[in-house]
Amino acid sequence: MNQLIGKKFLLLATTLLFLSACGFRRNPLDTPLITSSEQPDKELFDRSADFLEHSRFTEARLLLQTLINTYPDSEYLAKSKLAIADSWYRQGTSSDLLQAESEYRDFITFFPLMPEAAEAQMRVAMIHYREMEKPDRDSTHARRAEQEFQRVILSYPNGPFTPLAEQRLREVQEVLAHGQFEVGRFYFLQGSDRAAQPRLKELVDRYPNYSQTPEALMLMGRSIERSKGPEGTAEAAGYYTRVVRDYPLSEPVDDAKEHLTSLGAPIPDADPVAVARMTYEKAHAVSTGMLDMMLGGFHRRPDVSAAQGRMGSPTMTAQGPAQPGAIANMPQNGPPGSPGSSSPSGITMETVPAPSPSSSTP
Numbered sequence: 001m002n003q004l005i006g007k008k009f010l011l012l013a014t015t016l017l018f019l020s021a022c023g024f025r026r027n028p029l030d031t032p033l034i035t036s037s038e039q040p041d042k043e044l045f046d047r048s049a050d051f052l053e054h055s056r057f058t059e060a061r062l063l064l065q066t067l068i069n070t071y072p073d074s075e076y077l078a079k080s081k082l083a084i085a086d087s088w089y090r091q092g093t094s095s096d097l098l099q100a101e102s103e104y105r106d107f108i109t110f111f112p113l114m115p116e117a118a119e120a121q122m123r124v125a126m127i128h129y130r131e132m133e134k135p136d137r138d139s140t141h142a143r144r145a146e147q148e149f150q151r152v153i154l155s156y157p158n159g160p161f162t163p164l165a166e167q168r169l170r171e172v173q174e175v176l177a178h179g180q181f182e183v184g185r186f187y188f189l190q191g192s193d194r195a196a197q198p199r200l201k202e203l204v205d206r207y208p209n210y211s212q213t214p215e216a217l218m219l220m221g222r223s224i225e226r227s228k229g230p231e232g233t234a235e236a237a238g239y240y241t242r243v244v245r246d247y248p249l250s251e252p253v254d255d256a257k258e259h260l261t262s263l264g265a266p267i268p269d270a271d272p273v274a275v276a277r278m279t280y281e282k283a284h285a286v287s288t289g290m291l292d293m294m295l296g297g298f299h300r301r302p303d304v305s306a307a308q309g310r311m312g313s314p315t316m317t318a319q320g321p322a323q324p325g326a327i328a329n330m331p332q333n334g335p336p337g338s339p340g341s342s343s344p345s346g347i348t349m350e351t352v353p354a355p356s357p358s359s360s361t362p
Contacts, residue, residue: 081103241265
Protein backbone atom coordinates (compact mmCIF):
# COMPACT_ATOMS: atom_id res chain seq x y z
CA MET A 1 0.00 0.00 0.00
CA ASN A 2 2.78 2.40 0.93
CA GLN A 3 4.57 1.50 -2.28
CA LEU A 4 1.45 2.46 -4.32
CA ILE A 5 1.13 5.82 -2.58
CA GLY A 6 4.81 6.51 -3.13
CA LYS A 7 4.52 5.79 -6.85
CA LYS A 8 1.53 8.12 -7.20
CA PHE A 9 3.36 10.89 -5.35
CA LEU A 10 6.41 10.43 -7.56
CA LEU A 11 4.25 10.57 -10.71
CA LEU A 12 2.55 13.79 -9.54
CA ALA A 13 5.87 15.43 -8.69
CA THR A 14 7.31 14.44 -12.06
CA THR A 15 4.29 15.89 -13.89
CA LEU A 16 4.52 19.21 -12.04
CA LEU A 17 8.26 19.40 -12.72
CA PHE A 18 7.63 18.76 -16.44
CA LEU A 19 4.96 21.48 -16.69
CA SER A 20 7.21 23.94 -14.87
CA ALA A 21 10.05 23.16 -17.27
CA CYS A 22 7.70 23.81 -20.22
CA GLY A 23 6.99 27.35 -18.99
CA PHE A 24 3.43 26.68 -17.79
CA ARG A 25 2.01 29.77 -16.09
CA ARG A 26 -1.33 31.38 -15.37
CA ASN A 27 -2.85 33.66 -18.00
CA PRO A 28 -2.54 37.25 -16.71
CA LEU A 29 -6.17 37.87 -17.65
CA ASP A 30 -7.22 35.23 -15.15
CA THR A 31 -6.02 37.56 -12.39
CA PRO A 32 -6.68 41.16 -13.48
CA LEU A 33 -5.36 42.60 -10.23
CA ILE A 34 -1.62 42.86 -10.81
CA THR A 35 0.63 42.77 -7.77
CA SER A 36 4.02 42.32 -9.38
CA SER A 37 4.52 45.97 -10.28
CA GLU A 38 5.42 48.93 -8.09
CA GLN A 39 2.53 50.80 -9.81
CA PRO A 40 -0.17 48.22 -10.37
CA ASP A 41 -2.74 50.90 -11.23
CA LYS A 42 -0.49 52.19 -14.02
CA GLU A 43 0.02 48.69 -15.36
CA LEU A 44 -3.72 48.11 -15.34
CA PHE A 45 -4.30 51.36 -17.22
CA ASP A 46 -1.58 50.68 -19.77
CA ARG A 47 -2.88 47.17 -20.43
CA SER A 48 -6.45 48.46 -20.84
CA ALA A 49 -5.19 51.08 -23.28
CA ASP A 50 -3.61 48.30 -25.32
CA PHE A 51 -6.92 46.41 -25.34
CA LEU A 52 -8.72 49.55 -26.49
CA GLU A 53 -6.19 49.99 -29.25
CA HIS A 54 -7.01 46.48 -30.48
CA SER A 55 -10.79 46.94 -30.07
CA ARG A 56 -11.01 44.48 -27.20
CA PHE A 57 -13.51 46.66 -25.40
CA THR A 58 -14.94 44.20 -22.88
CA GLU A 59 -11.49 43.23 -21.57
CA ALA A 60 -10.50 46.89 -21.41
CA ARG A 61 -13.55 47.81 -19.35
CA LEU A 62 -12.90 44.90 -16.99
CA LEU A 63 -9.39 46.16 -16.22
CA LEU A 64 -10.49 49.79 -15.96
CA GLN A 65 -13.32 48.95 -13.59
CA THR A 66 -10.88 46.90 -11.50
CA LEU A 67 -8.58 49.91 -11.32
CA ILE A 68 -11.43 52.21 -10.26
CA ASN A 69 -12.71 49.83 -7.58
CA THR A 70 -9.32 48.84 -6.21
CA TYR A 71 -7.44 52.14 -6.38
CA PRO A 72 -9.98 54.95 -5.71
CA ASP A 73 -7.15 57.43 -5.07
CA SER A 74 -5.20 56.57 -8.22
CA GLU A 75 -3.96 59.32 -10.47
CA TYR A 76 -5.45 57.29 -13.32
CA LEU A 77 -8.98 57.34 -11.91
CA ALA A 78 -10.31 60.17 -14.09
CA LYS A 79 -8.66 58.85 -17.26
CA SER A 80 -10.03 55.40 -16.52
CA LYS A 81 -13.59 56.70 -16.31
CA LEU A 82 -13.07 58.59 -19.56
CA ALA A 83 -11.60 55.51 -21.22
CA ILE A 84 -14.64 53.43 -20.23
CA ALA A 85 -16.85 55.99 -21.94
CA ASP A 86 -14.55 55.92 -24.98
CA SER A 87 -14.86 52.16 -25.22
CA TRP A 88 -18.65 52.39 -25.52
CA TYR A 89 -18.30 55.27 -27.99
CA ARG A 90 -15.96 53.32 -30.23
CA GLN A 91 -18.21 50.25 -30.29
CA GLY A 92 -20.67 52.54 -32.00
CA THR A 93 -24.11 50.90 -31.94
CA SER A 94 -27.07 53.00 -30.86
CA SER A 95 -27.25 51.28 -27.48
CA ASP A 96 -23.48 51.63 -27.02
CA LEU A 97 -23.66 55.35 -27.79
CA LEU A 98 -26.45 55.75 -25.26
CA GLN A 99 -24.23 54.14 -22.62
CA ALA A 100 -21.28 56.27 -23.71
CA GLU A 101 -23.30 59.46 -23.30
CA SER A 102 -24.22 58.49 -19.75
CA GLU A 103 -20.57 57.79 -18.93
CA TYR A 104 -19.38 61.08 -20.44
CA ARG A 105 -21.98 63.04 -18.50
CA ASP A 106 -20.88 61.34 -15.29
CA PHE A 107 -17.30 62.31 -16.06
CA ILE A 108 -18.28 65.96 -16.58
CA THR A 109 -20.22 65.91 -13.30
CA PHE A 110 -17.37 64.46 -11.23
CA PHE A 111 -14.45 66.15 -12.97
CA PRO A 112 -15.81 69.49 -14.32
CA LEU A 113 -12.51 71.36 -13.95
CA MET A 114 -10.30 68.87 -15.73
CA PRO A 115 -9.20 69.61 -19.31
CA GLU A 116 -10.73 66.30 -20.39
CA ALA A 117 -14.21 67.65 -19.53
CA ALA A 118 -14.17 69.54 -22.83
CA GLU A 119 -13.37 66.29 -24.63
CA ALA A 120 -16.24 64.53 -22.86
CA GLN A 121 -18.68 67.29 -23.83
CA MET A 122 -17.49 67.15 -27.43
CA ARG A 123 -18.10 63.41 -27.49
CA VAL A 124 -21.64 63.88 -26.19
CA ALA A 125 -22.29 66.26 -29.09
CA MET A 126 -20.71 63.86 -31.58
CA ILE A 127 -22.94 61.04 -30.37
CA HIS A 128 -26.03 62.94 -31.49
CA TYR A 129 -24.25 64.10 -34.64
CA ARG A 130 -23.59 60.49 -35.60
CA GLU A 131 -27.24 59.57 -34.94
CA MET A 132 -28.61 62.55 -36.88
CA GLU A 133 -31.09 61.70 -39.64
CA LYS A 134 -32.14 63.37 -42.90
CA PRO A 135 -34.03 66.68 -42.79
CA ASP A 136 -37.38 65.07 -43.63
CA ARG A 137 -37.11 62.57 -40.77
CA ASP A 138 -36.97 62.71 -36.99
CA SER A 139 -35.00 65.81 -35.95
CA THR A 140 -34.51 64.79 -32.31
CA HIS A 141 -30.81 63.98 -32.60
CA ALA A 142 -30.13 67.01 -34.81
CA ARG A 143 -31.64 69.34 -32.21
CA ARG A 144 -29.77 67.63 -29.40
CA ALA A 145 -26.54 67.90 -31.41
CA GLU A 146 -27.19 71.62 -31.91
CA GLN A 147 -27.56 72.12 -28.17
CA GLU A 148 -24.51 70.06 -27.27
CA PHE A 149 -22.18 71.71 -29.80
CA GLN A 150 -23.32 75.11 -28.56
CA ARG A 151 -22.46 73.96 -25.04
CA VAL A 152 -18.94 73.07 -26.19
CA ILE A 153 -18.50 76.53 -27.72
CA LEU A 154 -19.99 78.44 -24.78
CA SER A 155 -18.39 76.40 -21.99
CA TYR A 156 -14.94 76.00 -23.55
CA PRO A 157 -14.53 78.99 -25.91
CA ASN A 158 -10.74 78.65 -26.03
CA GLY A 159 -10.65 74.87 -25.94
CA PRO A 160 -9.03 72.64 -28.56
CA PHE A 161 -12.38 71.31 -29.77
CA THR A 162 -14.10 74.66 -30.35
CA PRO A 163 -13.15 75.05 -34.06
CA LEU A 164 -14.41 71.55 -34.84
CA ALA A 165 -17.56 72.14 -32.77
CA GLU A 166 -18.28 75.29 -34.79
CA GLN A 167 -17.99 73.46 -38.10
CA ARG A 168 -20.13 70.56 -36.92
CA LEU A 169 -22.69 73.05 -35.65
CA ARG A 170 -22.88 74.61 -39.12
CA GLU A 171 -23.57 71.17 -40.55
CA VAL A 172 -26.25 70.38 -37.97
CA GLN A 173 -27.94 73.72 -38.56
CA GLU A 174 -27.85 73.10 -42.31
CA VAL A 175 -29.90 69.94 -41.71
CA LEU A 176 -32.35 71.64 -39.33
CA ALA A 177 -32.78 74.64 -41.61
CA HIS A 178 -33.34 72.48 -44.67
CA GLY A 179 -36.13 70.58 -42.94
CA GLN A 180 -37.82 73.84 -42.03
CA PHE A 181 -37.28 75.24 -45.53
CA GLU A 182 -39.01 72.28 -47.15
CA VAL A 183 -42.03 72.69 -44.87
CA GLY A 184 -42.23 76.42 -45.57
CA ARG A 185 -41.87 75.92 -49.31
CA PHE A 186 -44.58 73.24 -49.26
CA TYR A 187 -47.06 75.62 -47.64
CA PHE A 188 -46.03 78.41 -50.02
CA LEU A 189 -46.69 76.22 -53.07
CA GLN A 190 -50.03 75.23 -51.57
CA GLY A 191 -50.95 78.91 -51.27
CA SER A 192 -51.13 78.72 -47.47
CA ASP A 193 -49.27 81.93 -46.65
CA ARG A 194 -50.36 82.01 -43.02
CA ALA A 195 -48.62 78.68 -42.49
CA ALA A 196 -45.60 79.42 -44.70
CA GLN A 197 -44.60 82.84 -43.38
CA PRO A 198 -43.85 82.05 -39.71
CA ARG A 199 -41.72 79.08 -40.74
CA LEU A 200 -39.80 80.98 -43.39
CA LYS A 201 -39.31 84.00 -41.12
CA GLU A 202 -37.91 81.89 -38.31
CA LEU A 203 -35.62 80.18 -40.81
CA VAL A 204 -34.10 83.34 -42.32
CA ASP A 205 -33.67 85.00 -38.92
CA ARG A 206 -32.30 81.98 -37.09
CA TYR A 207 -30.12 80.35 -39.75
CA PRO A 208 -28.58 83.06 -41.97
CA ASN A 209 -25.70 80.69 -42.86
CA TYR A 210 -28.06 78.13 -44.40
CA SER A 211 -27.14 77.46 -48.02
CA GLN A 212 -30.64 78.27 -49.32
CA THR A 213 -31.40 81.32 -47.18
CA PRO A 214 -31.59 83.57 -50.30
CA GLU A 215 -34.30 81.31 -51.75
CA ALA A 216 -36.16 81.40 -48.42
CA LEU A 217 -35.98 85.20 -48.40
CA MET A 218 -37.46 85.29 -51.89
CA LEU A 219 -40.31 82.99 -50.89
CA MET A 220 -40.98 85.17 -47.86
CA GLY A 221 -41.16 88.34 -49.95
CA ARG A 222 -43.43 86.75 -52.56
CA SER A 223 -45.69 85.32 -49.86
CA ILE A 224 -46.09 88.75 -48.27
CA GLU A 225 -46.82 90.34 -51.63
CA ARG A 226 -49.44 87.71 -52.36
CA SER A 227 -51.13 87.80 -48.97
CA LYS A 228 -50.97 91.52 -48.09
CA GLY A 229 -50.98 93.23 -51.47
CA PRO A 230 -49.97 96.93 -51.54
CA GLU A 231 -49.99 97.07 -47.74
CA GLY A 232 -47.10 94.64 -47.63
CA THR A 233 -44.91 96.44 -50.17
CA ALA A 234 -42.38 97.79 -47.68
CA GLU A 235 -42.19 94.52 -45.76
CA ALA A 236 -41.70 92.44 -48.91
CA ALA A 237 -39.09 94.88 -50.22
CA GLY A 238 -37.11 94.38 -47.00
CA TYR A 239 -36.65 90.69 -47.76
CA TYR A 240 -35.65 91.33 -51.38
CA THR A 241 -33.18 93.93 -50.14
CA ARG A 242 -31.53 91.38 -47.86
CA VAL A 243 -30.99 89.08 -50.84
CA VAL A 244 -29.24 91.77 -52.89
CA ARG A 245 -27.22 93.20 -50.01
CA ASP A 246 -26.26 90.13 -47.94
CA TYR A 247 -26.18 87.41 -50.65
CA PRO A 248 -24.90 89.32 -53.70
CA LEU A 249 -23.54 86.26 -55.55
CA SER A 250 -26.55 84.01 -55.02
CA GLU A 251 -28.80 82.86 -57.86
CA PRO A 252 -31.95 84.79 -56.83
CA VAL A 253 -30.21 88.20 -56.89
CA ASP A 254 -31.50 89.19 -60.35
CA ASP A 255 -35.01 88.08 -59.43
CA ALA A 256 -34.82 90.11 -56.22
CA LYS A 257 -33.77 93.21 -58.15
CA GLU A 258 -36.70 92.80 -60.53
CA HIS A 259 -39.12 92.60 -57.60
CA LEU A 260 -37.60 95.70 -56.01
CA THR A 261 -37.95 97.58 -59.28
CA SER A 262 -41.58 96.53 -59.67
CA LEU A 263 -42.31 97.69 -56.12
CA GLY A 264 -40.59 101.02 -56.71
CA ALA A 265 -38.02 100.29 -54.00
CA PRO A 266 -34.33 101.26 -54.28
CA ILE A 267 -31.81 98.57 -55.15
CA PRO A 268 -29.09 98.48 -52.46
CA ASP A 269 -25.39 98.07 -53.01
CA ALA A 270 -23.87 94.70 -52.24
CA ASP A 271 -22.10 94.43 -48.91
CA PRO A 272 -18.37 94.13 -49.81
CA VAL A 273 -17.78 91.78 -46.88
CA ALA A 274 -20.61 89.56 -48.13
CA VAL A 275 -19.05 89.57 -51.59
CA ALA A 276 -15.70 88.44 -50.17
CA ARG A 277 -17.39 85.79 -48.06
CA MET A 278 -19.40 84.33 -50.93
CA THR A 279 -16.38 84.44 -53.25
CA TYR A 280 -14.46 82.35 -50.74
CA GLU A 281 -17.37 79.94 -50.28
CA LYS A 282 -17.80 79.39 -53.99
CA ALA A 283 -14.09 78.66 -54.38
CA HIS A 284 -14.16 76.14 -51.54
CA ALA A 285 -17.58 74.59 -52.12
CA VAL A 286 -17.85 70.82 -51.75
CA SER A 287 -19.79 69.33 -54.64
CA THR A 288 -21.85 66.16 -54.35
CA GLY A 289 -21.05 63.62 -57.03
CA MET A 290 -23.67 61.96 -59.19
CA LEU A 291 -23.05 58.59 -57.51
CA ASP A 292 -23.50 60.12 -54.07
CA MET A 293 -26.78 61.68 -55.15
CA MET A 294 -28.03 58.37 -56.53
CA LEU A 295 -27.08 56.44 -53.41
CA GLY A 296 -28.34 59.11 -51.05
CA GLY A 297 -31.83 57.68 -50.94
CA PHE A 298 -30.56 54.42 -49.47
CA HIS A 299 -29.02 55.96 -46.34
CA ARG A 300 -30.61 57.70 -43.39
CA ARG A 301 -27.61 59.97 -42.84
CA PRO A 302 -28.04 63.52 -44.16
CA ASP A 303 -25.86 65.20 -46.75
CA VAL A 304 -24.11 68.15 -45.11
CA SER A 305 -21.74 68.98 -47.94
CA ALA A 306 -23.48 72.33 -48.48
CA ALA A 307 -22.27 73.45 -45.04
CA GLN A 308 -18.63 72.55 -45.67
CA GLY A 309 -16.36 75.35 -46.77
CA ARG A 310 -18.79 77.99 -45.53
CA MET A 311 -17.77 81.05 -43.55
CA GLY A 312 -19.21 82.94 -40.62
CA SER A 313 -20.04 82.01 -37.08
CA PRO A 314 -22.80 79.43 -36.57
CA THR A 315 -25.98 80.62 -34.93
CA MET A 316 -26.00 80.39 -31.15
CA THR A 317 -29.70 79.81 -30.62
CA ALA A 318 -29.31 79.80 -26.86
CA GLN A 319 -28.62 83.53 -27.17
CA GLY A 320 -31.60 84.23 -29.41
CA PRO A 321 -31.89 84.56 -33.19
CA ALA A 322 -28.79 85.59 -35.07
CA GLN A 323 -28.51 89.15 -36.27
CA PRO A 324 -28.70 89.69 -40.05
CA GLY A 325 -25.03 90.66 -40.22
CA ALA A 326 -23.77 87.63 -38.32
CA ILE A 327 -22.75 85.83 -41.49
CA ALA A 328 -20.31 88.60 -42.36
CA ASN A 329 -17.84 87.57 -39.63
CA MET A 330 -15.21 86.25 -42.02
CA PRO A 331 -12.03 85.00 -40.31
CA GLN A 332 -8.77 86.55 -41.42
CA ASN A 333 -6.69 83.38 -41.51
CA GLY A 334 -8.66 81.07 -43.76
CA PRO A 335 -11.56 78.78 -42.99
CA PRO A 336 -12.44 77.96 -39.39
CA GLY A 337 -11.13 74.75 -37.90
CA SER A 338 -10.19 71.51 -39.51
CA PRO A 339 -12.17 68.33 -38.82
CA GLY A 340 -9.77 66.77 -36.34
CA SER A 341 -7.94 67.66 -33.16
CA SER A 342 -6.01 66.17 -30.30
CA SER A 343 -7.62 65.60 -26.95
CA PRO A 344 -6.11 67.02 -23.75
CA SER A 345 -5.77 63.52 -22.35
CA GLY A 346 -3.30 62.59 -25.05
CA ILE A 347 -5.72 60.23 -26.78
CA THR A 348 -6.42 61.33 -30.34
CA MET A 349 -10.09 61.96 -30.96
CA GLU A 350 -10.92 60.17 -34.17
CA THR A 351 -12.43 62.28 -36.89
CA VAL A 352 -15.96 61.17 -37.64
CA PRO A 353 -16.64 61.80 -41.33
CA ALA A 354 -19.44 64.18 -42.13
CA PRO A 355 -22.59 62.33 -43.11
CA SER A 356 -23.12 62.04 -46.84
CA PRO A 357 -25.49 60.13 -49.09
CA SER A 358 -22.78 57.59 -49.86
CA SER A 359 -21.87 56.97 -46.24
CA SER A 360 -22.64 53.48 -45.05
CA THR A 361 -22.04 54.30 -41.38
CA PRO A 362 -25.30 53.81 -39.44
